[in-house]
Amino acid sequence: MILTQDQKSIQLAARDFARSRIAPNVREWEQNGGPPKTLYKEMGAIGLMGMTVDPAHGGSGLDFLSYAVAMEEISAVDGGISNMMSGSNSPVAAGVDAYGSKQQKDMILPKLCSGEWLGSFHLTEPHTGSDASAITTKAVRDGDEFILDGHKAFITGGESSDVAMIVAVTDPEAGKAGLSVFITPTDNPGYQIIGREAKLGHRTNDLCQVRFDAMRVPQSDLLGDEGRGLAIALSGLSIGRIAVAAQAVGGARQALRLAKEYAEIRDTFGKPIIEHQTIAFLLAEMATKVEVARQMYLHAATLQDTGLDSAAAASMAKLFASEVAEWVASKAIQIHGGAGFLEDHLVEKIYRDVRVYQIYEGTSEIQKLVISRHLDALEM
DSSP states (O other): OOOOHHHHHHHHHHHHHIIIIIGGGHHHHHHHTSOOTHHHHHHHHTTOSSTTSOGGGTOOOOOHHHHHHHHHHHHHHOHHHHHHHHHIIIIIIHHHHHHOOHHHHHHHHHHHHHTSSOEEEEOOBTTBSSOGGGOOOEEEEETTEEEEEEEEEEEETTTTOSEEEEEEESOGGGGGGGEEEEEEETTOTTEEEEEEOOOSSOTTSOEEEEEEEEEEEEGGGEESSTTOHHHHHHHTHHHHHHHHHHHHHHHHHHHHHHHHHHHHHOEETTEEGGGSHHHHHHHHHHHHHHHHHHHHHHHHHHHHHTTSOOHHHHHHHHHHHHHHHHHHHHHHHHHHGGGGGSTTSTHHHHHHHHGGGGTTTSOHHHHHHHHHHTGGGSOO
């Protein structure tokens, strides 16, 4: 797929920002648990924090393909920062843009799009991962307020975010139709961080357990209609999975680039190892898989932009790209030899960062389940 000139410009702007502002600091920010929040204001200033949001509310008004391409560029330098960018863009900003009231859009979107605020999405609970309908966090109506009680887990940006998009049960008797979504600031006294996780990768963002302890929110914080929570939460699944595929391609591409550069300067038996057929063929296979994964997410993003069903294509892209990313990163370490096991080289960080792409936004097993349900619609 060939990008338009506008899409190419966005790609190059994101690439330049990632390489000039993030890359020189990434090791320090990993040690510190994340970059200064001002980094996201810088990202907002160049249009990376509200990419698909209506310009009337401070967004860039771009197509989803442009967003995915930018995600690849940021992820190529750091997965954790790309994940914060992803959460604020979609589902949070995109969700408010699609379902929010005028008051919510006016209050929240300009701050998210500028990077002044960061958003977090609260769906997963300790006992529920891919089964969104099994959540137990409750929101009980009390006059013109709701009282939220519950426990969320694996929340990216749970501590650093300024606004939370929360899925909770408002009608326990209605099953899936009893879920609702709230969009509310995190400075509420009932919003409590009860744990910040130590992670294998993505160490430049916070991953938290959050408790809602008799957390009172006004009725005006309902996002969309009461009882539409599952539909709102699931509406962004394809978008999220395409974004993860783009992140995976970014990490894989960077691992490939570093492996090639190392192979060009590492000599064995009197010549650079890239001149040994074993290494050259391995790099060729790595490059082929990375390019296939890229074309898969670009295709899925195009389907999304044109309003066609992207569910199967999104799951295929995420499944393939996430597993390719781990394989490519592993092979990049192998090409580096013992040096690849050291923090002196970035391939070890990339390997740590890409592993999670097979897990969040639906595990690889869930993607296979989704694809299997679409087999009759595929051309075979």
